[in-house]
Amino acid sequence: MKYNNILSVTENGITTLTINRPSKLNALNRETIQELHDAFKEADASSKTKVIIVTGSGEKAFVAGADISEFADFSEEEGANLAAKGQALLFNFVANLSTPVIAAINGFALGGGLELAMAAHFRIASENAKMGLPEVSLGVIPGYGGTQRLPQLVGKGRAMEMIMTAGMIDSHQALEYGLVNHVTSAEELLEFTEKIASKIMRNSSVAISSAIRAINANYEDGKNGFEVEIEEFGNCFGTEDFEEGTQAFLQKRKADFPGK
Structure with missing residues (x-):
């Protein structure tokens, strides 16, 4: 554009x-x-x-x-x-x-x-x-x-x-x-x-997006930042980035995050 x-x-x-x-x-x-x-x-x-x-x-x-x-x-x-x-x-x-x-x-x-x-x-x-x-x-x-x-x-x-x-x-x-x-x-x-x-x-773009939403929630009326953090934390467990990040840690190698 x-x-x-x-x-x-x-x-x-x-x-x-x-x-x-x-x-x-x-x-x-x-x-x-x-x-x-x-x-x-x-x-x-x-x-x-x-x-x-x-x-x-x-x-x-x-x-x-x-x-x-x-x-x-x-x-x-x-x-x-x-x-x-x-x-x-x-x-x-x-x-x-x-x-x-x-x-x-x-x-x-x-x-x-x-x-x-x-x-x-x-x-x-x-x-x-x-x-x-x-x-x-x-x-x-x-x-x-x-x-x-x-x-x-x-x-x-x-x-x-x-x-x-x-x-x-x-x-x-x-x-x-x-x-x-x-x-x-x-x-x-x-x-x-x-x-x-x-x-x-170098880090998970999916996790970073979740972190942004959780941090911002603390400053939004009608939202409980702790509750949003819990929800976003749980959501991370269903991502490919979480699977890659944890496996890379356990295998002692650098993570290659797919961004999904």
Whole structure:
């Protein structure tokens, strides 16, 4: 599939999605959100993709926010619809993908950009990265899951401060907060992220998908994460990956998971 604002490359089991609007600091407009949905969906459905990396083009920005010009004159109803559609189409969609998603944050990740990074299963940042949710400086609040995911990752107090001040934190502060897992140089960011992706790919993709569902259940209203874990744990026993993994362990050899 061809995209206007995204580059999609699959090599060695890794699909890298690069948001490619450098003149707009990779800001998310409606077209880009739709294209990201389509690209994530395509990668998730492909047997060639074991891990997805999402990043931004250039050295300045991962995603510097949403394209404000698209909604500056919206009504209350239009604003609510914008948030609901965006969450369903992209942010919640990414968070619940069965394929692992890693955000490689290069440069600014602000507003919708940080919300996209937080929707990924975990994050790696370059040393020059800056992160924040500046929406209240525009008279609005984060609408793509930021008020929910940021407290889950950094705690209520820090999230309140970040959102209320509309300030940015650097990559090392983000690491201290637990917002990102690792910090690297800008030059090493993708290589480092790919190395972690390679470690993930050594394991059972079926079990990883089960783990994602079980972990996410703890943060979903009306779901008991422990019960989902029990169900997913039991489901694993009926998979070919479980049979291969246990036999490989008993035979003291490296597992060759079929992904079934």
